[in-house]
Amino acid sequence: MAEYTLHCFAQSGYSYKVALMLELSGASWEPVYTDYFKGQTRTVDFRETMNEMGEVPVLKHGPTRLTQSGVILDYLTETLGTFGWNDNTERREILRWILFDNHKLSGYLGPLRFLRCFTGNGETDVTKWLEGRAVNAHEVLDKHLQGKPFVVGNRPTIADLSLCGYLFWPDEIGIDFTPYPNINRWLSGLQDLPGWKAPYDLMPGHPLPVSA
Numbered sequence: 505m506a507e508y509t510l511h512c513f514a515q516s517g518y519s520y521k522v523a524l525m526l527e528l529s530g531a532s533w534e535p536v537y538t539d540y541f542k543g544q545t546r547t548v549d550f551r552e553t554m555n556e557m558g559e560v561p562v563l564k565h566g567p568t569r570l571t572q573s574g575v576i577l578d579y580l581t582e583t584l585g586t587f588g589w590n591d592n593t594e595r596r597e598i599l600r601w602i603l604f605d606n607h608k609l610s611g612y613l614g615p616l617r618f619l620r621c622f623t624g625n626g627e628t629d630v631t632k633w634l635e636g637r638a639v640n641a642h643e644v645l646d647k648h649l650q651g652k653p654f655v656v657g658n659r660p661t662i663a664d665l666s667l668c669g670y671l672f673w674p675d676e677i678g679i680d681f682t683p684y685p686n687i688n689r690w691l692s693g694l695q696d697l698p699g700w701k702a703p704y705d706l707m708p709g710h711p712l713p714v715s716a
């Protein structure tokens with residue numbers, strides 16, 4: 505039996521952050537499929553037994569059950585000893601970028617991709633607004649990455665693993681990465697890490713069944 509169990513689904517960028525951490529760290533882990541598209545995260549059972557917030561990822565490790573990708577990444581750095589900080593200043597810097605990501609990057613890219621890719625509702629004022637916010641976050645990140653290989657320090661940390669969560673789906677999100685040379689270089693650096701895998705190669709549930 506694997507040491508870590510990750511409740512997730514292939515289309516979940518937040519779950520990908522954790523799956524990538526586990527995979528790149530060489531952890532003993534297994535994914536367990538959560539049927540988000542059939543409403544599993546909204547059931548009473550899921551909220552009572554898995555996560556009162558009604559979200560994946562959920563990580564189980566022995567008696568520990570954790571949610572919120574940023575918290576899980578922080579925990580895994582401690583248990584696996586990978587992608588972490590050298591001192592408290594770095595730890596806070598990592599946390600700063602994880603919070604930025606959850607609010608301003610993944611926080612807008614997730615709903616934007618959902619609306620564009622999975623609802624078939626076409627372009628609306630909402631997609632336009634979300635894209636504007638996401639582009640703003642891309643500009644912030646691209647500027648920060650100028651002359652830097654990774655987001656914090658000179659090595660990959662959980663800040664990078666959090667921020668990249670939705671960025672390997674440019675076609676599904678519909679944002680042109682051409683204007684962001686530093687983001688492109690940084691993403692290539694992450695893809696070059698030994699063991700890197702794309703989201704759909706790490707978690708179950710892709711492709712989605714074609715609805716009747």
Ligand SMILES: N[C@@H](CCC(=O)N[C@@H](CS)C(=O)NCC(=O)O)C(=O)O
Nearest residue numbers: 516517518545558559560572573574
């Ligand atoms: N801030 C959370 C976000 C998690 C999240 O939004 N998960 C989505 C899937 S990517 C979800 O489970 N949504 C369920 C719902 O909203 O009903 C994290 O970092 O884990």
